[in-house]
Amino acid sequence: MxxxxxxxxxxxxxxxxxxxxxxxEHTLKTVEFVPPVDGKIFAQNTxxxxxxxxxxxxIVLCESGAIAQYIIERYGQGRLAPAIDSPLRGPYLQWMHFPEGTLNPYINAIRRLQDKSPTMAASLGDELDIAVGYCDRALTDHAYIVGDEFTGADIMLAVSLLSINLMGLLADKHLHIAAYFRRLQTRPALVHALQTDRPE
Ligand SMILES: N[C@@H](CCC(=O)N[C@@H](CS)C(=O)NCC(=O)O)C(=O)O
Known part of the structure; x- marks a missing residue:
């Protein structure tokens, strides 16, 4: 388990x-977040x-992309990923890794700099907007990020985009992302995951 x-x-x-x-099936241990003190990281009670x-x-894993890939490959039984020989496999891997590789470093840096250096944070916000625009264009012709099927890459990407939205940095001009959010919000698994916030 x-x-x-x-x-x-x-x-x-x-x-x-x-x-x-x-x-x-899994056991969920909801653990309180300990705010980092003096830049101390890896400080959570896990x-x-x-x-x-x-x-x-x-097996103990702590990178969300690796965890997602591990679960899909080990237990997915072909669900939520294009087959290894599918022409969509390359784009799928790119979109599995684009959120943590490209979007989240901006999110982390902007959060850190917001108070210390608002000018630098704003300039990084402009760069982040270009990366978000790249995602928006990739959603132009299909419902999900890798095509018309929902995959693990949507889970990776949507959570980064939700963080950007919560920071007030998701511009209204990204219309395909707005439609994507509306589509994802109808998924019961996301609705349940968002409601899962009570400690055991
Ligand atoms: N790239 C990692 C980032 C993991 C990460 O930074 N997690 C944060 C929460 S979102 C954390 O636990 N920070 C607190 C700490 O390091 O003490 C992933 O995708 O899982």
């Missing part, structure tokens, strides 16, 4: 949502000090 150490305001939302999409942390037997 897998155990997810979860806090709803963190990237563990991705894993919680994914486990529900795949209806996989086996790795971070959210999300997934424990599956001897």
């Amino acid at each position: 897998m155990t997810l150490y979860h806090n709803p305001m963190t990237r563990s939302l991705r894993v919680c949502w994914l486990l529900k999409e795949l209806s996989l 086996p790795t000090g971070r959210f999300p942390t997934l424990v599956d037997g001897d």
Whole structure:
């Protein structure tokens, strides 16, 4: 049985949502977030000090993209990912990794700089907007980020876009992303994951 150490305001939302999409049995341990003091990281009350942390037997993972890929490949039975020989496999891998590789470094830096250097934060916000525009254009011709099928890459991307939206940095001009959000909000697994915020 897998155990997810979860806090709803963190990237563990991705894993919680994914486990529900795949209806996989798991134990959810909701853990309070400890605000970082003096830049101290890995300070959370989980086996790795971070959210999300997934424990599956001897395997302990704490990168949301790796956890998502692990769960889909190990337990997905072909769901939520194009087949390895599909022409969509490359784009799928790109979109699995684009959120943490490109969007979240901006999110983290802007959060850190917002008070210390608003000018620098604003300039990074402009760069982030270009990256978000790239996502918006990729959603022009199909319902989901890799095509017309929902995949794990949508879970990775949507949670980054939700964070950007919560920071007030998602401009109204990104119309395809707005339609994408409306589409995703109808998924029961996301609705349930967003409601999963009570400690055991
Ligand atoms: N790239 C990692 C980032 C993990 C991460 O930074 N997690 C944050 C919460 S979203 C955390 O646990 N920070 C608190 C800490 O390091 O003490 C992922 O995608 O899982």
